Amino acid sequence: xxxxxxxxxxxxxxxxxxxxxxxxxxEKSAALSWEAVSGANQYQVTINGxxxxxxxxxxxxxxGLTAATKYTWTVVAQDTTxxxxxxxxxxxxxxxxxxxxxxxxxxxxxxxxxxxxxRTAE
Numbered sequence: 135x136x137x138x139x140x141x142x143x144x145x146x147x148x149x150x151x152x153x154x155x156x157x158x159x160x161e162k163s164a165a166l167s168w169e170a171v172s173g174a175n176q177y178q179v180t181i182n183g184x185x186x187x188x189x190x191x192x193x194x195x196x197x198g199l200t201a202a203t204k205y206t207w208t209v210v211a212q213d214t215t216x217x218x219x220x221x222x223x224x225x226x227x228x229x230x231x232x233x234x235x236x237x238x239x240x241x242x243x244x245x246x247x248x249x250x251x252x253r254t255a256e
Contacts, residue, residue, distance in 0.1 A: 148174050148221035151192070151209040156229030161201035164229055167193040173218050174211035180223075181207045188212075202233045 153169035166179065170192045178186040179194045182205055187194060199205065206228050211221035233241060 146218040148172075148211040148213060148218050150222045151177065151211050151224040154207070154209065154224055154227035156207075156227065159229055159231060161232050161234050162199050163195065163197045164199065164205075164231065165193065166196055166207060166229075168209050168224065171211035171221060173213055174221070176212040176214050178210040178212060178220075179207060180210075181205055186210075199231050201231050202237050204228060204230045 148171050151168040151171055153167075155167050156164045157167070158165040168177075171177075175190065177189050177192060177194075179189060179196075180186045181196060196205075196207075206226050208223040208226050210223050213220075
């Protein structure tokens with residue numbers, strides 16, 4: 135793969151993506167986005183160390199997720215023309231999917247039981 139060089143002959147690297155956000159998080163999905171990187175025409179999104187997904191816009195619709203689960207994700211900026219080398223991975227970001235209605239009921243029941251035990255112990 136060809137890679138451009140700067141005036142001193144060093145390889146040109148893209149900068150790591152920043153501004154990672156997870157929005158519209160549900161039990162099974164999340165809308166992930168980040169700041170566009172100058173010179174990048176593709177991004178590689180990795181969630182929980184899984185298989186990287188390639189996208190051409192600074193956003194990714196994560197689906198098929200598990201409810202009430204914490205996810206860690208990173209993004210690498212890429213230039214498929216070969217003019218620059220891939221960026222380092224972004225700083226990892228996290229999001230947690232929402233609980234299902236059934237999980238919410240169990241959580242509420244547990245919290246209520248803890249409150250009752252706390253009042254009884256006082």
